[in-house]
Structure formats: C-alpha cells, structure tokens
Amino acid sequence: MPVIYINIQKLKKLIEKESLSEDDLNEILFSLKSESKKIDEATLEVEVNSDRPDLFSVEGIARAIKGLTRKEMGLFEPKVKDSGFQAVIGEVPSRPYIAFGIVKGIELGEEGLKELIQFQEKLHVTVGRNRKKVAIGIHDLRKVPSTNLTYSMVSLDREMKPLGDDKYMKIKDVLSNTQQGKSYGDISVLGGAHPAILSDGEIISLPPVINSEITRLEPNTKDLLIDVTGTEKTTVLKTLDLLCSVLNEHVGSLIERVEVIGPGSNDYRKDPQLGRTKIRLNENYIGKILGFEPSHEDIIESLLRMRFGLSEEQKGEIEVIVPEYRLDILHQIDLVEDVAMAYGYNRIPIKNPTFHTEGSLLNYTLSGKVARLILLGLGFQEVSSFTMVGEEAKMFEGENDRVIKIKNPISESMSFLRPNNIVSLLLVLRENQHVELPLKIFEMGDCAFERNGRVIQKKTIALALMKDELSFEEIQALVHSFLSSIGIDVKYRRDENKYFISGRTARVIANEIPIGILGEVHPHVLTSLGIKYPVGAAEIDMDILSKMIKK
C-alpha cells in the first residue's frame, strides 16, 4: 500500500478545522481504509489503499474528510474556464495518447512542492504502472515558451535541457546518461525516435522519462501546466481529471482547459474533460449485499458524505453521479461499499449465517493424521520445510523427470521446486549432525517436477533415518512397519535411480500399484550435501495412500 507524508498544518487549513484532534483524524482516516501516524510535530504518515489514487495527496484527503465530517457534502464543483493554450498531437505509435490541463493559483512553497512531486510519483507507481501505462509531467506554466504545444516523435539526435542539468544534451545521451533515462528510457523509444512535447521549438518534456529544466517547478510556482501521456486513452484522460480536480481543492485555484487537436483530422477535445458518470443504485441491492437495510435517509446521507452527487432520487432507486476523480467506481457494488464505509463498519450488525452445511476434511488431511500417528510411534520427528530448494534438487532428476526452475528466484538456495520431499529431509539432516543418533524424521508436503513437458504435482510423505551404521533392511523395516500398521500389504521390487545406491533401492508396491520408493542414499549425494553419516530414505505418494486408507 502506498505511504504518503502530509503536512498536518496544511491539512487543517484545507479542511478549515484547526482543532481536529489526532485521535479523531486517525479515526476518520481509518474509515477511509487508511492508517496514519504522526512522525513528527508537522508531519503525518498515511498509508492509503491503492484503489483510491485521489487520496495520494493532502488535497484529496482533505476533500474526503470534509465530506465525512459534514463540513462540505455532495459533489465537488471544479472551477473551470478556457486557457487559450492549444496542443497539436502528431502520430506517436509508442505512446499514442496525451492530455493537457492547467491549474492556476496554487500556493506551493517548499512543502507543497515536495507533496506535489510525491503525488505524481505515487500515481506513476500505481495507476501509471511504473510510467508504462501513464506518466505525468508538471510544468511551471509561466516558463512555458508559448501557448502552442505539440506532441510528436523526435529524433534521438535532437537536443534538450533535461531537468537538473544546465546544458543542452542529445536525447540519446539523456536516455543513456541520466538516472531517469536509465530507468525509463526503454519504455517508449522506437526506431531512433522518442515522444516529446515541444513549445516554440523547445522540448519541454520527454515522456515518460524526464521534463525539461526550462519549465522546472519552483516553490514560488503558482500556475501549473500538466501533461499526461500513456498507452491507454481512458486512463490518460481520467488521470488528468483526477490531478486537476484534486489540485482544485485549493481555495482560489482555477482549472483552465487546453484545446487538443489531432492526430486525426476530426480529433478535437478540450482537456481536462472532468467527465462524470452516472450509476443507478438499487436500495434492495444494498440490503441484499450488506444483509441489513439502512434507511433511505442514511443511504442518501452516506453518499453525500462520500462526495457523490444525486441526479435522481426516488425511494428504491437512486441515480448517483460519480465525480471525475473516483477512478475506482466500476459498478454499483462499489457504491454499496462507500455507503457502508460512511455508515460505519462498526455499526453493521453481525449476523450468524443461518444456512446449514456439512463440514468435511480431505482424504489427504485424514490420511496425514493417520500417518503422523504411526510414524510418531516409530520414533519419527516431524519436520516442515520450504517447497523451494537450491541446485541440489538436480541430483534427484530421473531419466524423464526434470526439476522445475523458478524464473525470478530471491536466492540461490530457493531457485527450484523440490522434486520430492527426500531432498528436504536431507537438508534437515545436514543441519543436525550434532544431534544424538539415530535420527528419524518425516515430512508431508507438496512437490513438483516436469515429465515429458507435463507438470506433475504431488503430495508425498517422506521418511529418513540417519545413523552411524546403516543397513538397507533398517529403513525397509520402518517403511514396512508403517504401511502394514495401516493395513496395507506391501511388496518390494528392485529399482534403480540416481540418488540411491544400486542394489539397495526398491519400489514399494501395494495391490500391484507402485506407491513409493525406498533405499539407501548414495554416498555421492551425501558427500555433495556435506552429510557424514549414512542415510536411508523413503517416499510414499499420499494421494494413492489416502485412497488405500479410505478402503
């Protein structure tokens, strides 16, 4: 979940309530799915949910709090006029969509500038999918060279002045030499060209990588030009709506529209569009989902406190206006949750389910209990290991069986799936060579391998015996005792594999069905794992065993 830092004074100013106590503030944020804690006198750390990007900024949080505390309910009305700015859009195949907006009259200051950049960054990471889907550029409007903007692909040999640098540089050098270029330079570059926003022939932004030094934001910046670029049109437009609307929370601020023309001959828009949608909310539906029926008045009040608008309100069905910054509302179910949140989760009655169903456990669980009972009687200690193991797994590959590799492991010792549970037991034994011997251990769990291109997944039970001196019959006797205690008739058939000693390996057969394997672990396996004592081991397929126990 995104964590943001906001200035407490600024928040209090925005919600026009100087006296709000810390506890009350925590309580309100809690009911907005957020957790907060004061980290110093001036700063509040807020952990917000990723589904509410409008809460990634102090302005958005203030708007929501004003609703919940009934300071200001219902829709927020953005203040909008035209700007006289015009943007011409060219063909940009690698990043086709762009939207522009202007917000004027913001008091930034040092704090505000930091918070604005934080807002932008959180949007990049979440909605923007690390700038791939959407990226945002914010400029000091007064430094933009002219009211005419263009968006097009430009050659990598063209020069710009990247943010934080005082001299002009070729785009290709910006991509390969700056930190931002290294991180985001490969997202939209295509055939020797890169998308760029120009004004008066000057590159002011290289989306999604970096802005230009020319339009750098300063603490005293008052008017913002915002560009949003991306690969998905709706998200680009909605992200601009969100930014403009949320920043418009500042008293005295004003949104100004930019004319956006092209790339098609009929493409003409005024951004931001600040588009609102209407969703019909059925009161019976609320009752059915929540399991109780809040009164009509409670529902209406909850919606208004969550800053929705109402266009039509009759008993039974309400037409709700969803504001431009609520990107998370897809369906009336999302409104049901908002109603419940404003109503208060702690006021929701808790009801015991009235319907009857029969409980049951899987055969695997039941036979696991039986197996554990008997193995404990035979003196085995139960262990529980990771399913992911290291390269040692390869020693257990069969003629047709391949171990499964993890493409993005976190460490070498967890880079394969275990092909059986014997490997896990050996890893446990290795760590216990100082314990008094003999040592008997077992584990039940998942393992997987690839056989002729198919994935085989199994639940097995593996046993191992480690002692100073070992004979094949000792491990065989334990396996035999285990299985015959469950009432299974067992036979043994000579077998061969890579990890047991030849002539000391047997397949375990029950009712003519192979159910497992047993043997003495080969010294080459023991030495390569660093085990100094002989080990006998066995593995039984639990899926087959379960069925046999059931019979």
Add this chain to the structure above:
Amino acid sequence: MEKVSLSDGERKLLSAIVNFPNKVEISELSRISGIPESTVNAIIELLKSKGLVREEVTYNIILELTPEGKKALEEGLPEEKLTSILLSQGAKQISELEGILGKKELQLSLGAARKRGVVDIVSGNVVLNKDKLTEISIDKEVLKRISSGKELTKEMAERVEVLLKRGLVKKEIKKVRKVEAEIPIAKKALETGSNVIVKLTSRDILSGRWKESILKEYNVELLPPRVSPGLPHFYMLFIEKIKEALESLGFAEVNGPIIESEFWNFDALFQAQDHPSREIHDTFWVDLPDQELDAKIEMIERVKNIHETGGTTGSKGWRYRWNIENAARLILRTQMTAVSARTLASNPKPPFRFFAIGKVFRPDLIDSRHLPEFYQLDSILGSEDMSFSMLLGAIVEFFAKMGLKEVKFKPAYFPFTEPSVEGYVKIDPLGWVEVFGAGMFRPEVLEIAGISVPVGAWGMGLDRLAMALLRVDDIRKLYSKNIEELRKQFAQNISKLV
C-alpha cells in the same frame, strides 16, 4: 552376574586408566599403553560392559572460513561496497543502487547490511546509519580471528550464526571420546577379581548367583542419557487444529495445485492483467513449456468479456485488451483465493461453505516477519441469503472457536471483493493483531465463475496467526531445520495445541 575376570589386555589398560586422575582420551591411552587404537577401542567396550569404566563422548565445534569467507577477508565484504557508495554519495533509491551494483550484488549486500542495522530502507531510499558502520568492522575482525585460529570473545561468538548463514564461515564438528574408571569397582576388580553385577540379567536371577555378588550401586542422582521421542511439528498441529475448527463449523475442505496458471490466480478473480501484484516483485514465474489453460472455453470467454467491458454485470470492466497468453502463463500461486476460484467454477450447489489451506509464494526477502512461502487459509460461503453481515458473523464464529472473542473490522481493498474488510483480533498480551481480509465477491467474479448466489470470502496468512497465538517471535522458526529447536517449540506450545 559374572565373575570379574580380567584378561591381560584388560588389566593393563584398566590399570592405566585407574592411574589417571582425570578422564583420558582414547588416542592418549593408545599412545601410553602402546596398544593400537582399534584394539584399545575393543577392550574399552569390554571394560564398559563389565561396568569398570565409563565413557564420555563430546563434540567440539571447529570454525573455519569458506572460500567466500576468505575472499571477503581479502577483498572486503560485499556490503562495504554499498556503504562506501552511501557514505560518499548519501542516501540512494534502491533502483539507482541496482544500476550501480547489479541486482544480485545489491540484494546480497543490502540483506547483510540491513541485518546489522547499518542501513535502513525508508520509502524506497537506502539510508546509511553511520554509527553502525563499526558492525561491519567487527564482522571482519571475527573473520580474521577465525582465519588465524584465535579465540572469539563472547560477543563475537554470538555474531557467528549470521556469518554461518551467509556462507562465509563453516562449522566442523569433531567427536572426542574419553574414558575414566569406576574407581572403587575397578580397583577391587584389579585387586581381587570379585563378583560385581552391573547389569542384572535373567540368568543371574534364575541361577541364584545374585546372592553371592555385589550389586553395583548407581549414582541415581545423575542425569540419565537423553532419549528423544518422535514429536509432531508444532506448526503442523496448529494447522490441523484450524482445519478441525472449520470442519466443525460446517466447512468442507478443498485444495488446488501450487503451480497455477495466472488465469486461476488472477484473471478469474477479476484482477487486471496489468495489476501491480502481477509483476516480478510480487509473483514467481516457473520455467516450463507452455501448458494448455485448464478452463472451459465458455469461462475463458466470460473472463475476456468481463475484463474488457464488464460483461453483463453492469460493470465498466477494466477497458483494455485481455490477453489469453498472459493468462496461461504458469506461476507459483500467490493466494489461496486461486483455489476458491477453482471451487466456485466447479458449480457447487448452494448453500456451501468451503475452505482451503496451503502454501502460497511471493518474492519477499527473508527476515523475521517475511518469507517467500507461507501457509494461507482461504474460505468461501455462498447461499441465497448470504450477506456481508453474515460474513462478519462467520468470521467472528471462527475466531470464537479458536478462543479469540474480540474481533474488530476496518474497511479495506482487495481487487476481487466489495465491500472489503480487514480485521483485527485481540490476542493477549499483544493487543490488537491484524490477521484477516474478507469481503463479498464482486459481481464480475461471480459472473466469471457462473455463480448466481452472493458469495462471501475470507482468508489469512496462518504463519502470522500462529506467531501471535503460539508466541513465536521469528517467522523462520516455523520452518526451522534445527531438530532441537522443534523439540523446544513443541514443549513451549503443547498446552495450546492439544
């Protein structure tokens, strides 16, 4: 009973042992007596069986540097590179450092440095704690001492565990055997060769010879040799207890595969294909040839429609182009909700209650609170009259069964449920502990599965719950390879497990 008769060899060796004031090593004995060590061993066994000597086996731990350890000593520890960058250039973003050091190197050095508190990660920035830099030099001093065979101070010895885990140091265990004489009996045997019974036998009783012999007295106040029973794994017992609680509340157990398609893990749960949790930092992918997607064609169609346009649910959908190749890719399941998705799609007859418990996998680095694989519970309830209120009721009922009477709810976000809730339970002496997530499945999820009744879902990581209830302070202890540790945990938690 046997007449204590001593062979020449036995007499010779026993006299030698009796003359030693302290315990003597077998090798030393062999040297002094001039008897080969293998013969000494055999004679000691005989003397032991006659109760004339006592053997003590001890294990000495010898520390040595591994090749990596030697390298670190010569070229510096990997985290030194990191700290020197931070020292000269100040705090840095993880991504920047990745650029400089490379991903693997960074992970290694970051892990090591964080463990010692030398750096912190503060909102994605790696920050150096200058006053902790000495930690690294102490680690190096430990390596130096191990390398030159010098003694470690107590503080240094405590640091070795971490260096062992990092593979810089290895531990060898050497077995040392010593013997000492049972002085009065041994002397008597040497003098008179009189009858002493150590281990009473059936023959002694039947023949009546016990009457003419001395029954050796034991020191009954000594501690006995250790005998270890086979014990169940404490965490596995805990999981079994949860399964039984759920069974008694009417839940039927189900399961599913650990290698899962993205389809069942994400798409069937209406998680958009570009959702952040479907990225490399949150999901493990496995290296396997393409497998056919194991879902019905109609369901795949529904997933596509609902993701793109919301289908017939009235939802707007995610408004993007849904891609079947991405859905077919194989991963390690990241959530047990994948099993619930499969269960729902199997057309269960309402009303129903199901639960699944199994391992889930996420690429988290290991520390005392995080593991890349852990156990999770997911459970669903469906009925004509199922509701959010009843879901909360079902959860309260479950925790009451586990002995936890106080539950608190908070609004939350999950991609597949709405309304969603997170919950805390009160666990003494910890207070409120966040343990579960829940919610009503979204209409999009139900339409994908082809279910017409409301379904509530709830789930939680069981490792965290076990840690709180069993008071395990480090998540790694739930998967300890150390048998002694497992025995200890069992003993500590037995009252809560049976």
